[in-house]
Amino acid sequence: MDVRTLCLGVLSFGDSSGYGLRRSIKDWFGHFGQASLGAIYPALAKLSAAGEIETIDHVNAALEKRVFRITDSGRAKLRDHLSSLSGQEMVRSPFLAGLFFAHLMEMDDVHRLVDERVAELRGEQRRLRSLPMAEMTEGQRFTIRYALATTAAGIAFMEREGRAIITAIGRERDSH
Amino acid sequence: MDVRTLCLGVLSFGDSSGYGLRRSIKDWFGHFGQASLGAIYPALAKLSAAGEIETIDHVNAALEKRVFRITDSGRAKLRDHLSSLSGQEMVRSPFLAGLFFAHLMEMDDVHRLVDERVAELRGEQRRLRSLPMAEMTEGQRFTIRYALATTAAGIAFMEREGRAIITAIGRERDSH
DNA sequence: GTGAACATGTAAATTGTTACATGATTAC
């Protein structure tokens, strides 16, 4: 799902500003997609030009704020994208990349990487648990349970082996 | 890790052609990074221009094949990149995106998505298990165990809830 | 009053995907 579709996805639940979209994408979609502001605003411009979203007039002189609403054409486009999704997952993990090349790194950096990963996992767990599951559809709850299951497995693994790998890498280094 | 660094990473283990790099990245780094041929060849051109890799002369008139070798400067660059890695992970999951918006999809598409995800997970598990862990460094083995742990959690979850979610979404749809 | 969060946008640069274009080798 690219940024354009992610935006349509959020807007299918209700109107939002560009800035609000960033928050929503981070908070609700964090476990399967992400988008930065610099990608969102151009995406919004393209969606507007294509008539898939429209700007809602809105009374606020001081704070410059544009609110967007998805159109019927936009809803159709979203459905369109959904029907062509695949089951693949793309993971980019600087953490695992670092560990894979730990033999070329400073021990301090390896240590930091492990600590950061644990913090990230716990943060993700917190985010997922704070989502209002009671108000969600079956599909939405499913994605959260799935993400919680893999996150929990990551945390359990790190708790079991996170400390040990540091000393193991150190030992391996000494023996060469 | 971008494609340039991924290439340097493979080449730090031994010489390779552009085509061979694609295979190696898929087979060894599949759990933390990916790169297509259309990205690898331009990356190789840039690395050559920067003197971080060099072409090895090589006797084969018929089959056009260039073999690359990492230089000292390339090894330094790789170490450089490694020291600035972070513990974040970026996941792009069309599968979870689809499930999140299952209420807008055809049931057939949801079904297909679930089946594809299970197949992907099993394929990934097979790939990870086929890697020669005995010949690897501690860090490399760690990345494989970590990936196996999260993959196994994904498979277990799908086996537990994969069938049920289809019927649950169907029920939810009927009741509205 | 100060810092965080809210708010919008542009632009340069980089990055990457997909398709095109071509041809050799290997195993069945």
Added chain:
DNA sequence: GTAATCATGTAACAATTTACATGTTCAC
């Protein structure tokens, strides 16, 4: 002979990141 795999590269296009540039509102 034919399909898969090996092999290199380009080009059009799409997408994204990061930094720049500016200003408001709110809570402490």
